[in-house]
Amino acid sequence: MRMANSALEANETFMYQVERVKKKNRKLSFIKGMLFLLPSLILFSVFLFYPMLKTIYLSFFLTDAKGATTVFVGWDNYKEIFTDSVFLKGMKNTFLFVFYTVPLTVIISLFLTVIANEKLKGIGVFRTIFSSTMGVSVAAASVFWLYLFNPTMGLLNKFLELLGAESIGWLTDPDWALFAVSVTTIWMNIGFTFLILLGGLQSIDSSLYESADIEGSSYFYKLRRITIPMLSPTLFFVITVSIINAFQTFGQIDILTQGGPANETNLIVYSIYREAFVNYQFGSASAQAIVLFIFILLMTALQFKLGERRVHYQ
Amino acid sequence: MKKIMMVLTLSLVFILAACSGGNSNPVDGSQNKETEKTGSEKSSEKQLVTFWHSMGGAGQDALNSIVEDFNKSQDNIQVNAEYQGTYDESLTKFNAVAGTDSAPTMIQTFEIGTKSMINSGNIIPIQEFVDADGYEMSGLEKNIINYYSLDGKFYSMPFNSSTPVMYYNKDAFKAAGLDPENPPATYEEVEEASKKIVAAHSDMKGFALQAYGWLWEQLLANQGALLLNNDNGRSKTPTEIGWTEEEGKSILNWVKHMVDDGTFANYGTNGDNMVAGFLAGDVSMFLQSSASARDVIDNAPFEVGIAFLPHPENKERQGVVIGGASLWMIDGKPEEETKAAWEFMKYLQTPEVQGKWHVGTGYFAINPAAYDEQVVKEAWAEKPQLQVTVEQLQSTKPSFATQGALMDMLPEGRKITEAALESVYNGGDVDEAHQNAVKQFNEAIKKANKARGE
Structure with a gap:
């Protein structure tokens, strides 16, 4: 009984360690993946996501001639x-x-x-x-x-x-x-x-x-x-x-x-x-x-x- | 397919990379310029002045030669005149760079940009230089002083001013049995003359009106009508349009009659095509700025006549609003640079320069002393038509209507009236076109006021 117990315990620690290694690997491959994606992510953020968010922001305002926001108008523009x-x-x-x-x-x-x-x-x-x-x-x-x-x-x-x-x-x-x-x-x-x-x-x-x-x-x-x-x-x-x-x-x-x-x-x-x-x-x-x-x-x-x-x- | 997608993705990345490269280039460029500048300053001690203008064609040639003369006339200042496209385009560029190092020292902006330049806060009112220098502005044409001084204060330096005039083909008039020395003066007379022209020339139309908001403003002013309420925006910020239904519709009906008679030539919003059509003998009369006078007279294979802007028969002629542009001093530049630009502005006001400018383009001289210059006298003797533009301005009755409107949404207003004119050119209903234009114009005014928090 004791032996079976310890075997089970050993198995559990083993399993735990496998999980940990797997987790670590996943983390590593995530970082690697992000590294590969980084150039396009940066390009997209600068040329796409930022202008996009800015456009959404601007669409709720009135502006002066230089494009600076002056009055918040909510959905009025739409x-x-x-x-x-x-x-x-x-x-x-x-x-x-x-x-x-x-x-x-x-x-x-x-x-x-x-x-x-x-x-x-x-x-x-x-x-x-x-x-x-x-x-x-x-x-x-x-x-x-x-x-x-x-x-x-x-x-x-x-x-x-x-x-x-x-x-x-x-x-x-x-x-x-x-x-x-x-x-x-x-x-x-x-x-x-x-x-x-x-x-x-x-x-x-x-x-x-x-x-x-x-x-x-x-x-x-x-x-x-x-x-x-x-x-x-x-x-x-x-x-x-x-x-x-x-x-x-x-x-x-x-x-x-x-x-x-x-x-x-x-x-x-x-x-x-x-x-x-x-x-x-x-x-x-x-x-x-x-x-x-x-x-x-x-x-x-x-x-x-x-x-x-x-x-x-x- | 996969390959194609890969190639496309790759090329996209390259394009983006190229874009980012392109963005950084102007910075490098300006840095280079900067070093060049300091380099040339050291060698010749010349103060550079960057001057943005919107003069194309004959105007550009005349302006460049004036700038060259100025640069040669003294050793301290070097003016670089840079063409920046139309007034609209130039203003857009200016708004993008205002407040940065890339902004010019001085910029030429059209009359309807006056209010938005003042509101922008990026300019130094000319009055400050006038006061500091003890410069006398009263020598300028009184109508120009009327337009550009607000509460007795000059914000910009008047430079090129023109008025709309009617150009007509004298040879075609003769052939149609019309008196070439007595051109039609009212809407009704223009309609009659157009009919006679078409009857005499099978392939020539009578009259052309470019769909151009500026002409709409002028045709209103000539009837004594206001464009905006609150005295054309001169006593208070306007809240709606200032013309009555009768005044607005008189213009549209005039066009409508000629469209129905088949005597109207439609060139849409394109002024160049209209002038080309006139020179080719496709149309016998058209309205345009006197600034093209020199160009048209020189290029026409027939004799060109220039007449006053027509008005409705039941209204007295009130005259015209100053069109054209003025020069603005930009804030935030080193003091030496603005001072150098001020020197250049003063140079432009001198009778000799104004005389040369008037003769070379057809803009009138903002300094009436120029009309005594020899070159002007000679040109007038040779081309008496040039004189008409000056006479029209000087016979203008001063009023709020002929002082012209002040408002920052006027460029938008012009597009609205242009659309109304064009819909009538193409057989649209006058009532409907007028009603739409008024509605859109009022909405634009309301919105512009709201955006300023008023």
């Missing part, structure tokens, strides 16, 4: 922006803008990718051309399109004149302005989307196509049954990134229309900029930024929930 016709219009136009740009960008790029994926002589030239807009900065591209849209000497209106059609106020007509900005954006985004999609397409295992060839499948059957499903993770990535980008559009708007005509292209990020740096209302600008953040967060979460089911990971 309440106000949801009755502000300019903000609501901006919201609506942002969704329209996403709706115009994202599907078209992806479809056009996908088409270009599929034709540029053929193994032909000189295909490299075409691949370079198709992806070249990626190398053009937003500012340069916008100025380039600004000249095309120019009412007096713009190329587009000159063409219309040649065809005998009425010239269009691309950037001053409310029916056309958002469309014009969308065209510019699609043109600019094709390069990046094309490049990512081409990368995805190139990494599809060629044996799949070979087996399909042996079975005598048609081109479109292969496209539908092999290319698209195998490309779905890349497509999913591209769509997510494009949507986020479209929500955050700023440069084109600033250069092409400054939000005009009559706030018709005043997308939400531009409206935040204007609220903060033209109107010097950093409080309500912060509130708008938080609302935008929540929208993008929800959209992305929704996408992951719905979209991921259809994505086929190899």
Whole structure:
């Protein structure tokens, strides 16, 4: 009995020691892990978490022109922006803008990718051309399109004149302005989307196509049954990134229309900029930024929930 | 996919690293500048003055040559003029660096920034230098003194002032059977003239109005209407707008009539496109600052006429508000530096400089003695249009309306009136556009007052 007891005790001490070693190991690996995470944690805190918290803080205040807080107003900034016709219009136009740009960008790029994926002589030239807009900065591209849209000497209106059609106020007509900005954006985004999609397409295992060839499948059957499903993770990535980008559009708007005509292209990020740096209302600008953040967060979460089911990971 | 994500994460890290590197660079840069500064100070004993301005195009050329002349005229002061983008952009940058070493010695800010500069607390009122130096400000144009002195005190040094004028194409007027020497003066006459222009030229519109809040303010002042209540904010902080429904709508209806007649050319908020359209013969009349006079006259392939700002027929012409900008002395700089900047400011007021400035741009001389300068007389003989801008200012009736509004939310107010104008350009309803603008304007005033704790 005594022996059994002591054996039990020895076992317990042993167990205890094992626990202790395990605990120590866990602690050690936690520290090691944190060390590895530290660089990104620091970067994220400085460039993401701190500005984020500051923005939340600012959104409950009114500020002076330098952005220093003056009066605490609680939820007033939030309440106000949801009755502000300019903000609501901006919201609506942002969704329209996403709706115009994202599907078209992806479809056009996908088409270009599929034709540029053929193994032909000189295909490299075409691949370079198709992806070249990626190398053009937003500012340069916008100025380039600004000249095309120019009412007096713009190329587009000159063409219309040649065809005998009425010239269009691309950037001053409310029916056309958002469309014009969308065209510019699609043109600019094709390069990046094309490049990512081409990368995805190139990494599809060629044996799949070979087996399909042996079975005598048609081109479109292969496209539908092999290319698209195998490309779905890349497509999913591209769509997510494009949507986020479209929500955050700023440069084109600033250069092409400054939000005009009559706030018709005043997308939400531009409206935040204007609220903060033209109107010097950093409080309500912060509130708008938080609302935008929540929208993008929800959209992305929704996408992951719905979209991921259809994505086929190899 | 994993690879892509890895590449993306990596590139993100690089971008962030690059950003942090980029942030530290300006500091290094300014340190370098600092050492250069002390270096050059030692070698030549020159006091550096940093001058932020917003003059682009012909204005920038004229300003640079004035600054160069000043630097050559003496050995003690070196002024560095730095272009900082539009007034809006420059003000934003200034607010970001105010109170730090990167702030300039002096900055040029537009007239509607006056109140927010005073409220910022980062400036030294010019009056202090005027008093200490015994400098005489009474030689300046009386309308300018009217705008820039508050309770008899100058906060900033007036510099470039302009008024809105109507530019018109004399050749097109002739071809349409209109008298090129007798341009339309009222809204109604402009409408009539526009119809005749369109009838005579199939591809030319009659009139263009840039959607620009400044022009809205001027068109109100010309009717004797206030922009803000409490005497345009000059007797007390404004609590709401100052114009009546009739006064505001008269402008919108005027535009509406021309839109309906098909005689109105819509260039939105873009002034450059409007000028390009005028020069290309797409439109025969437009309103803009007299500051572009030199540019437009020199570049037009036809004869350009300049006329007074139009007014409604049933209202007498009251005149215009001083537009343009003034120079502000920034607080917190070494005394020698501010003193050097003051010397430069005084130099800018001299008749010779003002004469050169007026002729080179179309801004009028804030020192009327400049009009006796030889270069001005010669230029007026050659381009009599330049004289119109001066005449318009001098025929202005002094009142609160033509003194101009003072308030810190005016930049926001301009955006609001611009949106109202643009909605009418595109066939929007006048009542609705006016009602929206008034509502937003009042809300902006309320909010600005609340933010100041009033």
